[in-house]
Amino acid sequence: MKKGQKHSKETKEKMRISHLGKSTWNKGIKMSKEYCQKLSSIRKGKPSHRKGKFLSDETKLKMSISCKERGVIPPNHTGLIRSEETKNKIRMARLGIKRPDISGEKYWNWKGGITELKHSIRESSEYSRWRTKIFKRDGYKCVWGGESHGNELNSDHIKSFSSLLRENNIKTVNEAVSCQELWNIDNGRTLCVPCHQKTDTYGSKSMIKINLPVYN
Numbered sequence: 001m002k003k004g005q006k007h008s009k010e011t012k013e014k015m016r017i018s019h020l021g022k023s024t025w026n027k028g029i030k031m032s033k034e035y036c037q038k039l040s041s042i043r044k045g046k047p048s049h050r051k052g053k054f055l056s057d058e059t060k061l062k063m064s065i066s067c068k069e070r071g072v073i074p075p076n077h078t079g080l081i082r083s084e085e086t087k088n089k090i091r092m093a094r095l096g097i098k099r100p101d102i103s104g105e106k107y108w109n110w111k112g113g114i115t116e117l118k119h120s121i122r123e124s125s126e127y128s129r130w131r132t133k134i135f136k137r138d139g140y141k142c143v144w145g146g147e148s149h150g151n152e153l154n155s156d157h158i159k160s161f162s163s164l165l166r167e168n169n170i171k172t173v174n175e176a177v178s179c180q181e182l183w184n185i186d187n188g189r190t191l192c193v194p195c196h197q198k199t200d201t202y203g204s205k206s207m208i209k210i211n212l213p214v215y216n
């Protein structure tokens with residue numbers, strides 16, 4: 001079935017009948033804690049997929065009748081008792097407030113603050129000096145496509161920035177600034193943005209590949 005394609009009324013009716021009395025395929029299957037957290041981190045801060053959508057009165061009536069027939073509690077949360085703790089968690093998630101019990105070191109994908117460190121290093125003057133040297137050497141052109149690739153340029157660490165940080169056990173910006181290997185211009189190249197995005201170390205590509213903490 002193609003995306004966007006819809007089942008005909010007839011097919012829907014057939015599906016409905018064949019599913020009657022059966023429970024859903026994923027009933028009773030438990031998601032792992034990690035998977036749950038992953039899903040929740042993807043959804044965090046995003047509006048519900050039902051936001052702005054309203055059920056027609058007809059649909060509401062149908063749902064209500066069907067629930068009564070089957071003797072199930074309607075799929076809204078009326079009568080659902082949540083503990084104060086849970087309510088508070090929901091409130092915080094909605095407001096986008098970080099929860100100390102699952103943030104930072106306690107977060108399942110915690111990388112030891114490497115993201116913040118990389119960010120600070122990229123803002124250092126050492127980094128902009130390094131970048132300028134690379135750009136100058138390469139004549140302000142993408143090394144893969146030259147002038148034809150335009151002038152939206154990035155400086156790329158050939159050996160990834162994160163591997164260098166990790167191998168040299170760099171934990172602070174100062175340590176980074178004094179690390180010769182990090183600023184070796186032989187390890188840098190000028191790439192246009194599209195070419196940079198094609199590199200293995202761009203963004204979180206390496207995470208997709210190895211599915212482990214990312215260092216790029």
Ligand SMILES: [Zn+2]
Nearest residue numbers: 142149192195
């Ligand atoms: Zn290019």
